[in-house]
Amino acid sequence: MATQARVAGTVKIDGVAAARDVIVIKDDPAGRQVVADGHSEADGTFDITYSDWAGSVVVLALDEYGDEFTTGTALNMGQVVHPATPNGYVYKVTAAGTTGTEEPTWPTTGSVQSGGVTFAPRPYYRPIASGPLQGDVATVQGPASLFLSGEPGVWLDPGDISTLFQDAEGTIPVRFDGDPVGLILDKSGNNNHVGQSGSRRPVYRVIGGRGQIQFGHSKFLQGLPVSVFSGDYTALWAGWVSDDNSVGVAVSTGKNVSRLAFYVDTRTSPRRLALVSVVPGDTYCDLPIDVGPAPHVFVSDRNGLITRGWLDHMEASPSSIQIAERPDNNVLYIGYQFAGGVYFDGFFSGLIATSVLNDSVREDMRTWLAERAGMQL
Known part of the structure; x- marks a missing residue:
């Protein structure tokens, strides 16, 4: 809060x-x-x-006190200057030009000229x-508290239908269950919107009275590079896969490589939660539980060289660490991983990414997203 x-x-x-x-x-x-x-x-x-x-x-x-008068200076109409020795007045340019070679004697009424510039006096009010x-x-409360002062990040909220549009240009609002989604507006104030056009648009669904976005093969949303993923961050998304035999990437960044990819594979044992590509390498976070077709909140932290992942409240065990620099442009994808060509088959309830790293924020945002997904932690 x-x-x-x-x-x-x-x-x-x-x-x-x-x-x-x-x-x-x-x-x-x-x-x-x-x-x-x-x-x-x-x-x-x-x-x-x-x-x-x-x-x-x-x-x-x-x-407005303006700049101190200087000789040989070009001034525009409306600019304000003050004398080198304050006299309680400032002088507004009424005829533009270049000031002369000496500072004039400053009157308190009428006008005064310096070179090609004409000034009119007015009292300066302290x-x-x-x-x-x-x-x-x-x-x-909620994610809005993370972005009050222009902090970097992204907040996508399908439960707020006013942020959803059928076209990538944002001219046709989403209104009903089954409408295509061509644009989600970023509520963080950072303009990290994601969009799509044509047959690749996912679909808006209302499930349990809550707005969700349904993805399937070849359906995804794409945005611009998101600066928060260039440094340390906490990222959370909520949603679920369609069935017990699914593999897909719900959220990813990057193009040639992925700096962050929430990779969900219900076919493997142990179940794979996320691939988090960080400096110096890749960390696969594995969970020995079924992450099948039920809502969950997925969390990833990057803090320097330390990467952590959670499914709901359960922390994953990192494995398969590769020591390699993985810089990229951090383009944001929802429902797809460009680097691996892996689509997501399931439902998306929201995404929050913030540069604020602490346990309290992680818990508050986890609880908020869980409600959006229709689950209780």
Whole structure:
């Protein structure tokens, strides 16, 4: 869980609404710091959200001070400068050009010219502070809590039908059981969407009141390179295979090689959970249990040279470690492994990948995905 708060108001200068840069400072005597910044609109209003601070804040509105005047400088219309020796005014360019060879004498009314540039003076208003203020605080739960401050990752959620479209362009929404899925929007805010067109599109299904995506031979979704897989990460997906004689890769990254592949093979003994390609090599995580046609949550961690895998709460035993560098472009595939040409025959309930590595996050996301898959851990 994480906290998210918002503070809103209106900036006025001499009783008149004004557009200004606005910063929000947490009012913590142990360490005051900026938690967010934004700006007020032409009508003076601002509405700014910030994360991980539930206490009071101070809001500061800043006037534009501009750059210090320099000679021989090209300036555009609307730019602002201030004198080398402050006089309580700033000067806005009303006619563009290049400044002259000497700094002018700065008036407080009328206009002044330097070279080909004409300036108009206006008072400089020192920062206006308001506070302490208590923002409106809400607790953010689930995967959304991982991406409040633009952290890298991906979050695909077939249970949220508003993120599903029948076409790769995102113009035709998915509405009913049986509709093809040509696009899933990434809810992390990182635009790691995955899509497909034509006959390769998987199908939307509603099972137990929950949205799932059904994959089969030649059906898969493909995205762009996902930066989170270039470093340490936790990745989780939920779903299940179609039958007891299935082999497939539900989630993978890479093209010529796979940096991550959730590889499920119900034909082998012991059952194979995942292939995790990391630096320095490949780790196959094996489980001595049946991972047949029932919902599960699959988890993989990469932390430096340490790779771990879980099926639900059971940690897998790593084997078949090859010492080899395996860099690639980390293209994201759902329902397919490009490197091995292995499709997934089963149902996909969701994917979360994050650079946040800890037991609490792993447990919270595991529980969240389990609910999406219609299971209890």
